[in-house]
Amino acid sequence: MTDILDEAPTAPASSDAAASTQAEVSAEMAAISREYADTGATETQPRLDYPPYRSSVLRHPTKDPHHADPEGIELWAPVFGHQDVDRLEADLTIQHRGEPVGERMIVTGRVLDGEGRPVRHQLVEIWQANAGGRYIHKRDQHPAAIDPNFTGVGRCLTDGDGTYSFTTIKPGPYPWKNHRNAWRPAHIHFSVFGPAFTQRMITQMYFPSDPLFALDPIYQSITDPAARDRLVATYDHDVTSHEWATGYRWDIVLTGSHRTPLESDTEGDDA
């Protein structure tokens, strides 16, 4: 299973990594960015081995993926039934007795294939920190308040038009141990399934104009600026709900030249 925490908030890859300054990490990212621009190539997926993201160096794959018979995997994979997902699971603000703290918002969009066709009736799952940037997870000891009215997980099925929609709370940025004074831009983790459980894809959605984008080695591990921009939602006033919630729109494209950058194309990755 994918860990709720991808960024090891309290477990640095090494003491050397934690000792780096933001200026040092930023200089490394700038050098990679210049090198990428000089190649003239288009690289639209995250680099699995991206040294400014310290732990990626230790855990990126060193061997080719193992090819398995998809039909054989299907025999052992979980069986997912349409009736198992309740519509209320798409509202992360009603899972407890009280209202969670923070900016209530609606996040909606479409899951599309490379030709712009809707990916219908597919499971979309999200997990995120609360408004203070805190996850409910034993490894997250960041001294921000846990919200007793917010767990930060939800799921839904896309409709016949490929549309998903969640009601949630805008997550806060949070510190992590990649280097000294490292902060993640606010984000929501997304898991999307293609036509089969063996086609699980995981990515993160960000918010417009976050000042932490330039400083974040996870966001910058997608070296192509246009590709990483595809992870940023758009504020949409037509999604915003009167006296209730702000609205953001973000489409996920599974294949093709405008494909959404993904953390992994394989099941069960914990990156």
Ligand SMILES: [Fe+2]
């Ligand atoms: Fe996160």
